[in-house]
Amino acid sequence: MSRTIPEPEGGAPAVATHGLTKRYGRETALAGVDLRVPEGAVYALVGANGAGKSTTFKVLMNLERPDAGRAEVLGLDTASHGPRVRAQVGYVPEQHTPAYGWMTCGRLLRHAAAYYPAWEPAYAERLGQALGLEPHRKVSALSKGQARRLQLVLALAHRPALLLLDEPTDGLDPVVRNRTLALLAEHLADSPTTIVVSTHHLHELESLADHVGVLSAGRLVAQLPRHELQRTVRRYRVEVPERWAAPPELQAGALRRTGTGRELQWTLVGEEREVVERLSGTGARVREVTALGLEDAALAFLSEEVSR
Numbered sequence: 099m100s101r102t103i104p105e106p107e108g109g110a111p112a113v114a115t116h117g118l119t120k121r122y123g124r125e126t127a128l129a130g131v132d133l134r135v136p137e138g139a140v141y142a143l144v145g146a147n148g149a150g151k152s153t154t155f156k157v158l159m160n161l162e163r164p165d166a167g168r169a170e171v172l173g174l175d176t177a178s179h180g181p182r183v184r185a186q187v188g189y190v191p192e193q194h195t196p197a198y199g200w201m202t203c204g205r206l207l208r209h210a211a212a213y214y215p216a217w218e219p220a221y222a223e224r225l226g227q228a229l230g231l232e233p234h235r236k237v238s239a240l241s242k243g244q245a246r247r248l249q250l251v252l253a254l255a256h257r258p259a260l261l262l263l264d265e266p267t268d269g270l271d272p273v274v275r276n277r278t279l280a281l282l283a284e285h286l287a288d289s290p291t292t293i294v295v296s297t298h299h300l301h302e303l304e305s306l307a308d309h310v311g312v313l314s315a316g317r318l319v320a321q322l323p324r325h326e327l328q329r330t331v332r333r334y335r336v337e338v339p340e341r342w343a344a345p346p347e348l349q350a351g352a353l354r355r356t357g358t359g360r361e362l363q364w365t366l367v368g369e370e371r372e373v374v375e376r377l378s379g380t381g382a383r384v385r386e387v388t389a390l391g392l393e394d395a396a397l398a399f400l401s402e403e404v405s406r
């Protein structure tokens with residue numbers, strides 16, 4: 099089951115993929131993904147390990163070629179405009195291994211400054227200080243978290259139109275993790291930026307994300323604005339008559355079902371009023387309806403398959 103948003107109105111999306119498919123040998127990493135990221139959105143990409151998040155980022159950066167389909171980033175076809183795309187994107191890759199390991203952090207930042215015309219040295223310095231970056235440390239000698247801090251400065255300091263952040267807080271200690279999220283919020287407030295960010299900790303993006311995409315085994319099983327997600331995905335606690343069978347239209351909207359006997363908890367997609375009417379029409383009594391947080395609402399899509 100997949101739920102998607104219509105094409106954003108007015109102007110091209112900042113990121114769009116069309117039937118994106120990527121295989122590694124017999125492994126299908128992406129199976130016909132149609133991503134739509136409106137300009138200015140903070141789009142959280144979630145999914146289990148191996149769902150295809152990093153592969154999506156790599157294709158968007160033209161670091162991997164799709165086997166079928168195509169991707170557009172900032173109006174450019176990624177396959178034919180790789181360098182132009184990369185020049186306009188701030189990318190934090192999944193791997194914590196920045197290039198130029200023999201340089202010091204300070205030297206690498208100066209090197210990047212020469213490469214990006216919009217690089218702001220003062221901003222780079224401020225970010226480095228806020229993240230506790232040590233300019234004299236050699237890149238190859240950085241710990242995982244230290245490398246992540248450097249990658250964040252490299253991605254943000256040229257204020258790109260698009261940030262592609264693949265688990266940006268991975269490896270960071272809790273203090274720097276919070277600081278990074280605050281820096282991202284400040285960055286957004288200061289410069290118009292579209293962000294696509296993957297995470298296994300969606301609650302961290304509770305105050306930032308306004309769109310959510312859920313990848314499951316290479317398929318985009320949900321893609322919708324956050325307010326839509328939270329409005330239409332609800333948990334219903336219902337009491338059902340004996341030998342009650344759920345009608346097919348409710349089964350179709352069910353993401354998760356727990357409970358036994360006559361008391362059930364269902365996470366369902368649909369307009370609350372209609373869902374309650376449908377349930378009541380079958381003799382079930384709705385005892386409680388709970389609105390879900392961003393993380394629970396998105397994660398419900400990931401348990402969809404296993405609950406069926």
Ligand SMILES: Nc1ncnc2c1ncn2[C@@H]1O[C@H](COP(=O)(O)OP(=O)(O)OP(=O)(O)O)[C@@H](O)[C@H]1O
Nearest residue numbers: 122125126127145146147148149150151152153154
């Ligand atoms: N270079 C590669 N060679 C072979 N298989 C690969 C390669 N890169 C990715 N895959 C496979 O493609 C699938 C998607 O991987 P990907 O790294 O995109 O997932 P992910 O959602 O980022 O996972 P995680 O949350 O664990 O980082 C996985 O099954 C993975 O094993």
